[in-house]
Amino acid sequence: MDKIDLFERIVIDAYSVEIAFSGSGYEYPPMYLWREIGGEAVKAGWKKLLRGRDYVYPGIYLHIPFCASKCSFCQFFSRALKDRREIDVYLDYLDKEARLYKGIFGPFAWRTLYIGGGTPSLLSLRQLDRLFSGILYKYFNFSRCIQVAFESNPGSLDAKKLKLLKEYGVNRLTIGVQSMDEKVTSACGRAQKQEDVYRAFSQARNAGIEYISVDLMIGLPGQTSESIIDTHKRVYELKPDTVHFNAFFPSPPTQFVKSGGFLTERDIAHKNKLLCLAASLQDKKPIGNDEYGLPESDFAGRNIQLVDQIRHNSAYLGLGCSASSHINRCLRYMNTDDISGYYRALDKNTCPVFLGSRIDMRDEMIFYATANLRYKGISKKLFYQLFRRRIERVFARELEILEKMKKITVDKEYILSAMDSVYEYLAYSKYFYRDELLRKLQRIYRAGGPGSHQDYLRNFCSCR
DSSP states (O other): OOHHHHHHHHHHHHHHHHHHHHSOSSOSSOGGGOEEOOHHHHHHHHHHHHHHTOOSSOEEEEEEOEESSOOTTOOSSOEEOSOTHHHHHHHHHHHHHHHHTHHHHTTOBOSEEEEEESOGGGSOHHHHHIIIIIIIHHHSBOTTOOEEEEEEOGGGOOHHHHHHHHHTTOOEEEEEEEOSOHHHHHHTTOOOOHHHHHHHHHHHHHHTOSEEEEEEEESOTTOOHHHHHHHHHHHHHTOOSEEEEEEOOOOTTSHHHHTTOOOOHHHHHHHHHHHHHHHHTOSSEEEETTEEEOGGGSSTTSOHHHHHHHHSOOOEEEESTTOEEEETTTEEEEEOSOHHHHHHHHHTTSOOEEEEEEOOHHHHHHHHHHHHHTTTOEEHHHHHHHHSSOHHHHTHHHHHHHHHTTSEEEOSSEEEEOOOSHHHHHHHGGGGSOHHHHHHHHHHHHTTOTTOSHHHHHHHHOOO
């Protein structure tokens, strides 16, 4: 079957299958096609990468899978903390995992460190000190690190923690505000007061944290236009360096869906209206990756690790339960998202790897094209620098067809998306996919796989 015929037969549905499995619109190969791999393959892959020096801007991501409570909108792996001793046990196993890589990386210098979750700010002063000095800075070399990023919730921050984070080099703090409407956050299972946000922000500035980013959710149940306007006003009075918008996507991992929740067509239309409103209120400029920032935070204030992954195809090592990793031209893989399984693997002195996919140069180029189309577009110059191939030749037919469809525009320096919604991007970016992968998508959809339920499609995948 001709590729364009195959593509056009599944393009309306393929995007839904992608998100349903991976929660990501630009992962390639899609996570739902990954297979079980062994820890030895991971170690061998990293050794091969370091020997060949086929990498740029390497980073480490570390996942803390605990929260004070599980918010109904969260699609990331985490669970409510029942006993603070759970964190101590988890740190014991993070130490074991880090030690597995000691002989591989040695003095190798990392460019970025990102600590996310979950809620890393739940850790006590003692636990934070152990995480940084007893694990991360003990086993890995961050002498050339340009950004240490740390995620937090306002209710679990205090002046002493922020002072310690500053001492350990944290220069980008993300505060998960989500909404300043307490009725909205309470309905999502989030115990948060407005005064928590003001206090945390003031203490972070006083501690000397260089860049502060705020995460906001748009389209949550109960949010109104008035709520969005009020949240915008209150947040911008605090003068954050960057603001990151997240649209409410009720995906399978969320408590919202697990408890039987769904969005009606009216709810979806209302969400889209709120997204347009939020964008119109910005007094900052778009700086990519759904972030808005001040001119001086164009680069340094952004999530540099994510920028590196998308713009520079960087390698990154994931530590902790459910963390994903990328070894250039070798593997994409993720750790198990079962905490007990994570512990069992490390008790056997093996990498706690769950799933992965072997990748080659073509896979890397497809990822690069699809990921960059999601944001500012594909730089022809950067593409050539990374792959020593001209994108016009690698994807000649794909670019020709998408340009005829008026889904992209091509000029001398860039290939820019002309798609008017995330819906279109998730569908038409798949034209870059390998033929055999498109056929797998088609088989999955026909078999009634994830995304085949139409109410779920409307609920999960409509965002403009």
